[in-house]
Amino acid sequence: xxxxxxxxxxxxxxxxxxxxxxxxxxxxxxxxxxxxxxxxxxxxxxxxxxxxxxxxxxxxxxxxxxxxxxxxxxxxxxxxxxxxxxxxxxxxxxxxxxxxxxxxxxxxxxxxxxxxxxxxxxxxxxxxxxxxxxxxxxxxxxxxxxxxxxxxxxxxxxxxxxxxxxxxxxxxxxxxxxxxxxxxxxxxxxxxxxxxxxxxxxxxxxxxxxxxxxxxxxxxxxxxxxxxxxxxxxxxxxxxxxxxxxxxxxxxxxxxxxxxxxxxxxxxxxxxxxxxxxxxxxxxxxxxxxxxxxxxxxxxxxxxxxxxxxxxxxxxxxxxxxxxxxxxxxxxxxxxxxxxxxxxxxxxxxxxxxxxxxxxxxxxxxxxxxxxxxxxxxxxxxxxxxxxxxx
Amino acid sequence: xxxxxxxxxxxxxxxxxxxxxxxxxxxxxxxxxxxxxxxxxxxxxxxxxxxxxxxxxxxxxxxxxxxxxxxxxxxxxxxxxxxxxxxxxxxxxxxxxxxxxxxxxxxxxxxxxxxxxxxxxxxxxxxxxxxxxxxxxxxxxxxxxxxxxxxxxxxxxxxxxxxxxxxxxxxxxxxxxxxxxxxxxxxxxxxxxxxxxxxxxxxxxxxxxxxxxxxxxxxxxxxxxxxxxxxxxxxxxxxxxxxxxxxxxxxxxxxxxxxxxxxxxxxxxxxxxxxxxxxxxxxxxxxxxxxxxxxxxxxxxxxxxxxxxxxxxxxxxxxxxxxxxxxxxxxxxxxxxxxxxxxxxxxxxxxxxxxxxxxxxxxxxxxxxxxxxxxxxxxxxxxxxxxxxxx
Numbered sequence: 001x002x003x004x005x006x007x008x009x010x011x012x013x014x015x016x017x018x019x020x021x022x023x024x025x026x027x028x029x030x031x032x033x034x035x036x037x038x039x040x041x042x043x044x045x046x047x048x049x050x051x052x053x054x055x056x057x058x059x060x061x062x063x064x065x066x067x068x069x070x071x072x073x074x075x076x077x078x079x080x081x082x083x084x085x086x087x088x089x090x091x092x093x094x095x096x097x098x099x100x101x102x103x104x105x106x107x108x109x110x111x112x113x114x115x116x117x118x119x120x121x122x123x124x125x126x127x128x129x130x131x132x133x134x135x136x137x138x139x140x141x142x143x144x145x146x147x148x149x150x151x152x153x154x155x156x157x158x159x160x161x162x163x164x165x166x167x168x169x170x171x172x173x174x175x176x177x178x179x180x181x182x183x184x185x186x187x188x189x190x191x192x193x194x195x196x197x198x199x200x201x202x203x204x205x206x207x208x209x210x211x212x213x214x215x216x217x218x219x220x221x222x223x224x225x226x227x228x229x230x231x232x233x234x235x236x237x238x239x240x241x242x243x244x245x246x247x248x249x250x251x252x253x254x255x256x257x258x259x260x261x262x263x264x265x266x267x268x269x270x271x272x273x274x275x276x277x278x279x280x281x282x283x284x285x286x287x288x289x290x291x292x293x294x295x296x297x298x299x300x301x302x303x304x305x306x307x308x309x310x311x312x313x314x315x316x317x318x319x320x321x322x323x324x325x326x327x328x329x330x331x332x333x334x335x336x337x338x339x340x341x342x343x344x345x346x347x348x349x350x351x352x353x354x355x356x357x358x359x360x361x362x363x364x365x366x367x368x369x370x371x372x373x374x375x376x377x378x379x380x381x382x383x384x385x386x387x388x389x390x391x
Numbered sequence: 392x393x394x395x396x397x398x399x400x401x402x403x404x405x406x407x408x409x410x411x412x413x414x415x416x417x418x419x420x421x422x423x424x425x426x427x428x429x430x431x432x433x434x435x436x437x438x439x440x441x442x443x444x445x446x447x448x449x450x451x452x453x454x455x456x457x458x459x460x461x462x463x464x465x466x467x468x469x470x471x472x473x474x475x476x477x478x479x480x481x482x483x484x485x486x487x488x489x490x491x492x493x494x495x496x497x498x499x500x501x502x503x504x505x506x507x508x509x510x511x512x513x514x515x516x517x518x519x520x521x522x523x524x525x526x527x528x529x530x531x532x533x534x535x536x537x538x539x540x541x542x543x544x545x546x547x548x549x550x551x552x553x554x555x556x557x558x559x560x561x562x563x564x565x566x567x568x569x570x571x572x573x574x575x576x577x578x579x580x581x582x583x584x585x586x587x588x589x590x591x592x593x594x595x596x597x598x599x600x601x602x603x604x605x606x607x608x609x610x611x612x613x614x615x616x617x618x619x620x621x622x623x624x625x626x627x628x629x630x631x632x633x634x635x636x637x638x639x640x641x642x643x644x645x646x647x648x649x650x651x652x653x654x655x656x657x658x659x660x661x662x663x664x665x666x667x668x669x670x671x672x673x674x675x676x677x678x679x680x681x682x683x684x685x686x687x688x689x690x691x692x693x694x695x696x697x698x699x700x701x702x703x704x705x706x707x708x709x710x711x712x713x714x715x716x717x718x719x720x721x722x723x724x725x726x727x728x729x730x731x732x733x734x735x736x737x738x739x740x741x742x743x744x745x746x747x748x749x750x751x752x753x754x755x756x757x758x759x760x761x762x763x764x765x766x767x768x769x770x771x772x773x774x775x776x777x778x779x780x781x782x
Contacts, residue, residue, distance in 0.1 A: 010662075010664060011664055011665060011666055011669075012669065028706070029702075041702050043702070043705040043706060043709065045705075045706075045709035045713075046697070046698060046705055046709070049698075049709070050697050058594060058597070058599065058693075060590065060591050060597065061591050061592065061593055061594050061596075061597065061664065061693075062664040063593070063594045063664055063693035063694065064692060064693045064695065065594075065599065065693065067602060067692050067716055068709065068712060068713055068716065069713050069716045069717055069720070073713065108696075108697040108699070110697075110698075110699055110700060110701070110702060110705070111702065112701075115699065115701075118699070181578075182576050182577075182578070183576070184575075184576070185573050185574070185575070185576065186573075187572075187573070199451065200451050200452050201452065202452060202454070203449060203452050203454045203456075205452075206449070206451070206452065208449065208456065211458060219765075219767050220612060220765075220766065220767050221611060221612040221765075267681070271401075273401060273402055273452065273453040273454055274402060275402050275775075276775060277771045277772075277775065278402075278403065278771050278774035278775050278778070279767055279771045280770075280771075280774075281767070290658070301455060301458050302449075302452075302454035302455045302456065303454065304455065305499075306437070306441050306499040306501075307437060307440075307501075308499070308501055308506065308509070309501060310501070310503075310506075311420075311432050311434070311501060311502065314434040314436075314437055314501070315419070315434060315436075318434065318436035318437070318440070318459065321459060322436075322459055322460050322464065325458055325459065325460045326460055329460070374610075374611075374612075375611065376610050376611055376670055376672070379671075380668045380669050380670045380671075381668075383669035383671075384666075384667060384668060384669050387669070
């Protein structure tokens with residue numbers, strides 16, 4: 001039976017909610033019966049691979065040093081038993097021993113029921129013109145507490161937030177962005193200044209109307225979060241417009257399923273126009289995850305390259321594209337607001353299309369500063385905060 | 392017939408190699424017959440969408456301001472003709488006129504033949520232990536010339552290069568990286584220092600053997616290029632090892648097609664272990680592009696999370712994983728070399744697995760500095776250099 005074995009635990013928390021009642025070796029599997037009656041089968045290699053002992057896992061980095069081919073093919077345990085803490089103990093035929101904490105084992109069990117429990121994705125809160133705008137106060141986000149978590153969660157689930165009372169100072173937007181993580185640099189710099197410029201290399205740097213778009217669809221990975229902080233907005237025009245790309249997708253899926261299918265399956269070309277860079281990427285306007293949920297919108301009409309598809313498909317592609325554009329202009333989907341100095345938009349650039357009305361640079365100053373942070377960083381930050389706040 | 396129309400040309404070069412001999416309107420299409428006999432059909436919406444005139448395209452940014460729904464559905468040209476320069480002229484029923492340069496139109500035509508011509512991807516040069524290592528001299532890369540292009544092309548096609556005579560100074564690796572583009576920051580910083588550290592948050596920062604891996608498989612987009620510059624290497628051990636992930640994939644595809652299929656279709660979990668970040672990403676070990684070519688390897692055994700799959704699939708997954716690990720240890724695939732101060736490895740981190748042998752931090756100093764640049768930047772830089780050098 002069990003000798004005392006060190007376990008090099010993950011930094012993640014796996015509270016014990018169920019204990020192992022029984023463990024049986026049969027048919028190449030260890031079948032574990034939990035206190036609530038659930039039965040979880042575990043393949044021998046899976047268990048050996050995940051052994052958390054001090055020989056298999058580095059004590060400081062907590063990273064695995066063992067590789068599964070270090071164990072012979074067909075390695076089996078000779079004995080399996082419930083540990084006093086409700087976990088699983090195993091003795092292997094080659095003399096190795098393994099012990100698994102009950103919370104960890106339950107959290108990672110791969111019977112159908114356990115897998116289904118893990119498959120609950122965060123909600124997608126769709127919105128349009130009349131819906132409330134998740135609004136936060138800059139000062140409340142300075143601490144790693146519930147306010148910060150509420151903001152990050154709104155960013156994940158609704159994709160659009162307004163932060164008020166950001167200091168009206170250059171680079172204050174970086175302070176805000178760093179509440180999430182480090183900044184993703186692009187060819188426009190670490191920070192970019194959105195204002196009318198004499199030799200613009202992007203429509204953003206003119207006074208023209210900017211139709212609804214995501215930034216940098218020309219890149220394999222579009223920037224996740226976009227921050228836009230208002231330093232001055234005295235010009236005539238230049239209102240902000242937001243359209244929820246996932247709301248467009250939901251409407252198309254329901255009302256125009258053929259067009260929806262075209263947009264989720266047809267790679268569209270996105271090319272920038274510049275003397276010193278030549279970015280191109282092909283991807284559908286709407287991406288689905290492996291469960292069929294819409295997980296990304298990618299669109300900037302002014303950055304599209306010529307559509308490259310079979311001639312027979314072209315009519316359907318243009319019909320779907322026209323439909324998408326029509327939704328992007330639908331007043332019912334457009335949240336319109338004028339940004340005041342000290343306001344900052346923070347939104348999911350892989351979901352939310354943003355736009356601005358034309359403005360007259362001669363009528364007054366308009367100056368936004370912006371930057372990007374990737375989605376990985378948002379999700380990691382939420383996980384760590386949830387750990388720390390005990391959620 | 393034609394009035395003189397401005398064309399706002401792309402910055403890309405589209406030399407005229409074929410002229411339009413005939414243009415006919417029929418069946419909702421403009422059928423263009425080229426001087427070499429090729430026939431290219433163009434859908435009306437496609438042509439209207441791509442109109443390069445000064446009304447449709449912004450004169451300074453060269454970005455499109457017209458959106459296809461600004462034209463009525465069913466808009467058709469009343470006349471189509473070959474222009475004197477060999478391009479296409481169109482008069483639309485609503486009074487608009489369009490003119491297309493012959494080089495641009497030919498380059499973007501979407502008849503089957505034209506599409507096939509564009510489908511030639513860059514070569515994938517596979518390599519193993521005995522193959523020559525593309526080696527470059529730091530000084531020769533200082534200018535935007537053929538040497539720089541040769542290095543970038545080797546990075547794209549072979550995925551592994553050695554740069555000699557990089558100054559043995561801190562941050563010199565940034566000078567080298569910036570010959571491609573700006574640096575991609577990560578949670579390890581803009582620059583990272585690979586040396587034995589007292590409180591390591593990664594196996595890289597210990598003296599242990601690092602098995603073949605890609606960096607940051609825990610991120611949705613793994614960093615594209617990795618730079619590792621040697622400042623000191625006096626310790627016993629610590630040799631560099633590289634394995635071409637695409638060579639492993641090719642061998643598996645040929646010799647073990649079932650295992651190859653499992654690795655290209657089964658999402659594997661990658662999780663970092665850390666107190667302040669909690670990155671996770673699920674993706675197959677080998678990714679295929681839409682033509683079926685392997686385009687990415689993603690693997691770090693020490694960053695794998697528990698495999699989450701149907702119990703019925705687990706045996707096949709472990710068989711495939713064991714096979715992959717066995718190939719990663721195959722001496723015939725392993726390029727082994729000891730880095731000297733002033734040497735820098737530059738490689739495609741989404742293709743090449745890198746490893747190092749154990750070293751004894753007490754036996755002498757070992758210090759590498761590293762950073763990342765994304766693949767988008769490499770490919771854009773190659774395109775612009777090719778433009779400038781007239782390739």
